[in-house]
Amino acid sequence: xxxxxxxxxxxxxxxxxxxxxSSALCTEINVSEDTIRRDLQELAEEGKLIKVHGGxxxxxxxxxxxxxxxxxxxxxxxKIATKTITLLEEGMFVLTxxxxxxxxxxxxxxLHLKATFxxxxxxxxxxxxxxxxxxxxxxxxxxxxxxxxxxxxxAIHKINQMKPDLCILxxxxxxxxxxVTDGDWEVVQxxxxxxxxxxxxxxxxxxxxxxxxxxxxxxxxxKVDVLITELNPDADILQPFIKAGVQVx
Amino acid sequence: xxxxxxxxxxxxxxxxxxxxxSSALCTEINVSEDTIRRDLQELAEEGKLIKVHGGxxxxxxxxxxxxxxxxxxxxxxxKIATKTITLLEEGMFVLTxxxxxxxxxxxxxxLHLKATFxxxxxxxxxxxxxxxxxxxxxxxxxxxxxxxxxxxxxAIHKINQMKPDLCILxxxxxxxxxxVTDGDWEVVQxxxxxxxxxxxxxxxxxxxxxxxxxxxxxxxxxKVDVLITELNPDADILQPFIKAGVQVx
DNA sequence: AATTATTTTGCAAAAATTTTCAGGTTTGTG
DNA sequence: CACAAACCTGAAAATTTTTGCAAAATAATT
Numbered sequence: 001x002x003x004x005x006x007x008x009x010x011x012x013x014x015x016x017x018x019x020x021x022s023s024a025l026c027t028e029i030n031v032s033e034d035t036i037r038r039d040l041q042e043l044a045e046e047g048k049l050i051k052v053h054g055g056x057x058x059x060x061x062x063x064x065x066x067x068x069x070x071x072x073x074x075x076x077x078x079k080i081a082t083k084t085i086t087l088l089e090e091g092m093f094v095l096t097x098x099x100x101x102x103x104x105x106x107x108x109x110x111l112h113l114k115a116t117f118x119x120x121x122x123x124x125x126x127x128x129x130x131x132x133x134x135x136x137x138x139x140x141x142x143x144x145x146x147x148x149x150x151x152x153x154x155a156i157h158k159i160n161q162m163k164p165d166l167c168i169l170x171x172x173x174x175x176x177x178x179x180v181t182d183g184d185w186e187v188v189q190x191x192x193x194x195x196x197x198x199x200x201x202x203x204x205x206x207x208x209x210x211x212x213x214x215x216x217x218x219x220x221x222x223k224v225d226v227l228i229t230e231l232n233p234d235a236d237i238l239q240p241f242i243k244a245g246v247q248v249x
Numbered sequence: 250x251x252x253x254x255x256x257x258x259x260x261x262x263x264x265x266x267x268x269x270x271s272s273a274l275c276t277e278i279n280v281s282e283d284t285i286r287r288d289l290q291e292l293a294e295e296g297k298l299i300k301v302h303g304g305x306x307x308x309x310x311x312x313x314x315x316x317x318x319x320x321x322x323x324x325x326x327x328k329i330a331t332k333t334i335t336l337l338e339e340g341m342f343v344l345t346x347x348x349x350x351x352x353x354x355x356x357x358x359x360l361h362l363k364a365t366f367x368x369x370x371x372x373x374x375x376x377x378x379x380x381x382x383x384x385x386x387x388x389x390x391x392x393x394x395x396x397x398x399x400x401x402x403x404a405i406h407k408i409n410q411m412k413p414d415l416c417i418l419x420x421x422x423x424x425x426x427x428x429v430t431d432g433d434w435e436v437v438q439x440x441x442x443x444x445x446x447x448x449x450x451x452x453x454x455x456x457x458x459x460x461x462x463x464x465x466x467x468x469x470x471x472k473v474d475v476l477i478t479e480l481n482p483d484a485d486i487l488q489p490f491i492k493a494g495v496q497v498x
Numbered sequence: 499a500a501t502t503a504t505t506t507t508g509c510a511a512a513a514a515t516t517t518t519c520a521g522g523t524t525t526g527t528g
Numbered sequence: 529c530a531c532a533a534a535c536c537t538g539a540a541a542a543t544t545t546t547t548g549c550a551a552a553a554t555a556a557t558t
Contacts, residue, residue: 031518032519
């Protein structure tokens with residue numbers, strides 16, 4: 001990894017989380033703590049961040065706490081993201097939807113992962129292309145303005161031609177009886193195609209989406225291979241899903 | 250392998266992945282590291298990439314992290330944007346490239362305009378979808394990390410199936426003799442298809458891009474219907490273009 | 499086709515940069 | 529205060545770059 005690249009990565013991390021720990025960075029990037037320290041020091045000299053004992057802070061830290069940049073229940077989504085990463089393998093083809101949970105996932109992808117990510121979500125793709133080792137494929141078609149995702153028959157057709165190893169769905173409603181459901185007809189069409197095309201399907205959902213139903217069905221619960229929530233897998237609310245044959249993380 | 254094609258290969262790789270390692274390139278191309286280094290140095294001198302210890306980075310990668318957020322000669326680009334808007338008509342199908350000039354244009358679209366915009370540029374599309382009356386179509390394919398635009402045969406194929414009323418090109422180099430040229434092989438392929446498919450072609454270029462040439466040609470000057478710069482159309486430098494049959498705004 | 503000129507490439511030793519390591523010192527915390 | 533974690537300093541180790549030069553390849557000329 002190039003020095004410049006590493007520093008850019010650190011800077012991005014600082015701006016994202018408002019702080020970084022030297023110890024965390026050095027295991028993550030796989031260099032000695034000395035190197036990290038020197039990087040932080042150099043970045044501090046350039047005024048890009050503030051060096052503190054044990055790590056560094058972003059400049060905007062003192063200002064308003066805009067870290068909670070509007071994302072609803074961000075910490076839960078971070079937890080989901082971390083679990084989701086365990087599903088990834090080297091060289092995988094991964095198809096993802098959009099949404100804030102997916103976005104959180106996109107931001108926490110491990111640095112050294114080499115894989116191909118396919119998505120119709122503009123915000124998700126914008127995150128993916130920041131990653132040094134991930135190849136990104138955007139699915140084209142008409143864009144749904146409120147979800148910032150490509151929808152339409154062309155997009156669906158394109159998805160049908162693929163056979164991704166894993167499909168990761170941001171989920172708005174999931175229920176044993178009604179399966180995965182959503183409220184936007186066009187997005188549902190797309191997600192249906194995604195589920196159909198993929199070898200394996202993972203649904204990301206914060207707990208409050210469990211056992212809720214939306215008007216239009218994406219797929220039955222038996223199409224879902226993995227369900228990932230912020231809860232511990234032995235939580236009561238998750239047991240019915242496990243009984244239904246879903247792997248719960 | 251000739252020097253020229255080797256450098257073209259390197260440049261292509263930088264534009265696509267945002268970085269290259271000298272060590273990786275030399276095993277890949279099967280030349281000594283010295284040769285690669287010399288290539289990178291030459292390309293850096295020509296301003297095509299940024300040489301760093303151990304390899305090279307794309308320009309956009311560096312900008313993102315060195316955060317010189319101010320758009321270069323923004324006021325000129327605003328002026329160009331304003332003129333470009335006069336070309337737009339109700340209900341038009343407009344195909345656009347990416348780039349900062351296009352982005353400025355995207356921001357200044359009149360509120361009432363109803364039209365369909367097609368693009369492979371992620372930043373441009375992000376602007377277009379802010380607009381209440383514009384339908385946006387994203388062209389899908391692999392994403393070039395440097396230019397944040399979709400490139401590849403799928404994208405070209407998609408463009409070939411369309412017949413847009415107007416093609417608006419952000420232009421890096423335009424010259425009477427050599428026409429419109431650019432340095433990024435992948436992007437050139439895409440722009441060629443855009444020009445070929447469209448009924449009318451408009452090139453946006455700030456004055457300093459006039460009478461400059463880049464290595465790869467997109468199209469001859471006679472394919473350009475309209476040239477838009479920040480200058481007054483009766484400026485001396487523009488007269489040759491008018492004589493060549495280009496409408497100058 | 500052969501010769502000459504020019505460019506390009508590969509090599510090796512030395513220089514520079516970057517990373518790691520080893521030690522002693524400082525800092526934060528209970 | 530004690531103790532662990534983080535820091536600093538300087539030097540070694542590893543990697544990349546520079547430099548000059550000769551061999552090889554390419555282009556131009558006879």
